[in-house]
Amino acid sequence: MSSFIPxxxxxxCGNEKKYVNDALDGAWVSxxxxxxxxxxxxxxxxxxxxxxxxxxxxxxxxxLSAIVSGIQRGDEVIVPDLTFIASxxxxxxxxxxxxxxxxxDETACLDPDAVEDFCANCCTLKEDGLYNNKTGAHVSALVxxxxxxxxxxxxxxxxxxxxxxxxxIEDAAEALGTKYTAGPLAGKFAGTIGDVGAYxxxxxxxxxxxxxxxxxxxxxxxxxxxxxxxTQAKTDVVQFTHDQVGYNYRMTNIDACxxxxxxxxxxxxxxxxxxxxxxxxxxxxxxxxxxxxPFREGTRSNHWFYSLLLPDRLDRxxxxxxxxxxxxxTRPVWALIHEQCDYGRNxxxxxxQAKEFxxxxxxxxxxxxLTEEECARVxxxxxxx
Ligand SMILES: Cc1ncc(COP(=O)(O)O)c(C=O)c1O
Numbered sequence: 001m002s003s004f005i006p007x008x009x010x011x012x013c014g015n016e017k018k019y020v021n022d023a024l025d026g027a028w029v030s031x032x033x034x035x036x037x038x039x040x041x042x043x044x045x046x047x048x049x050x051x052x053x054x055x056x057x058x059x060x061x062x063x064l065s066a067i068v069s070g071i072q073r074g075d076e077v078i079v080p081d082l083t084f085i086a087s088x089x090x091x092x093x094x095x096x097x098x099x100x101x102x103x104x105d106e107t108a109c110l111d112p113d114a115v116e117d118f119c120a121n122c123c124t125l126k127e128d129g130l131y132n133n134k135t136g137a138h139v140s141a142l143v144x145x146x147x148x149x150x151x152x153x154x155x156x157x158x159x160x161x162x163x164x165x166x167x168x169i170e171d172a173a174e175a176l177g178t179k180y181t182a183g184p185l186a187g188k189f190a191g192t193i194g195d196v197g198a199y200x201x202x203x204x205x206x207x208x209x210x211x212x213x214x215x216x217x218x219x220x221x222x223x224x225x226x227x228x229x230x231t232q233a234k235t236d237v238v239q240f241t242h243d244q245v246g247y248n249y250r251m252t253n254i255d256a257c258x259x260x261x262x263x264x265x266x267x268x269x270x271x272x273x274x275x276x277x278x279x280x281x282x283x284x285x286x287x288x289x290x291x292x293x294p295f296r297e298g299t300r301s302n303h304w305f306y307s308l309l310l311p312d313r314l315d316r317x318x319x320x321x322x323x324x325x326x327x328x329x330t331r332p333v334w335a336l337i338h339e340q341c342d343y344g345r346n347x348x349x350x351x352x353q354a355k356e357f358x359x360x361x362x363x364x365x366x367x368x369x370l371t372e373e374e375c376a377r378v379x380x381x382x383x384x385x
Pocket of ligand 1: 057058059060083084086087145171173174199200201202211212213
């Protein structure tokens with residue numbers, strides 16, 4: 001009887017238990033504790049950033065990013081339509097702003113041509129910023145998501161953000177370890193290129209702390225402010241005074257222990273993901289109408305999620321059911337965000353490719369402990385569809 005092959009599960013094969021036990025023995029379980037500071041130092045060193053702020057989740061890191069970016073109530077923010085909803089809620093509605101949804105290109109990341117087209121032809125650039133011709137609102141920020149660990153086109157987005165006076169927020173929730181290896185940004189990690197970037201350590205991410213995240217910024221005072229706001233904006237730990245509305249968004253010491261152990265494994269996890277991706281690609285890409293979504297050239301992607309593009313003859317949900325019957329877990333790409341909650345009333349732009357990916361992508365098993373044999377079983381099942 002063959003065993004269940006999950007889509008993406010955590011892999012605790014290092015020092016996780018040891019470090020967590022040390023924290024429990026010392027009774028440091030909450031948000032104060034030396035391990036949170038150590039995890040911040042570890043993240044900053046890995047990402048080559050002056051500092052990192054460890055948070056309760058990727059969503060809270062994104063909310064803090066929006067706050068320190070100064071996005072105002074009534075502003076508009078350009079966001080991708082093809083992403084997880086946590087790219088959008090914290091950077092728009094949480095701060096009273098409204099999203100403008102723009103589609104993706106063939107990389108599944110936000111399409112820079114469409115963003116430029118929207119800014120140039122649907123907005124007016126004034127001395128104090130960009131204004132949407134249709135709504136009159138100030139378009140103050142641009143959220144770029146590195147979808148499935150694939151680097152968005154950052155040289156283009158840097159150029160667009162500068163030209164149109166937009167704050168550039170990177171949602172690198174899925175892209176810890178993805179970096180440029182060539183070109184003007186060689187050596188730069190996803191999340192460290194724009195004004196502010198956020199990572200997630202949720203259970204299905206390349207490393208996990210159960211739930212957790214990190215924020216980095218190229219403005220040191222933004223990172224410092226994010227940390228302050230993440231700890232209830234407390235100004236005096238004895239008197240309990242606070243200088244603004246803050247949040248309980250700091251990572252816990254226990255989560256930081258998990259994170260430190262997982263960071264020791266990160267580069268090995270990435271290599272494992274690359275190896276299994278290559279195995280899938282060699283067997284499936286261009287065979288029987290299937291293709292594997294590639295990762296951007298000139299980068300070392302973390303290869304977090306693998307996207308299988310189905311041929312037109314196959315229906316996505318039937319494929320998912322057929323594979324499930326063989327104990328292989330897969331999933332479709334997210335339902336487009338402009339169809340969620342009440343986002344239907346927000347403006348959309350150039351969604352054709354996003355709709356196509358929504359219809360044709362199936363994410364296939366990619367855990368960091370997926371074996372060569374399990375991968376071969378998935379390949380056989382796909383080729384039999
Ligand atoms: C693209 C993207 N953005 C944001 C998040 C939110 O992160 P978290 O679940 O840690 O809040 C996630 C993951 O869950 C994600 O995949």
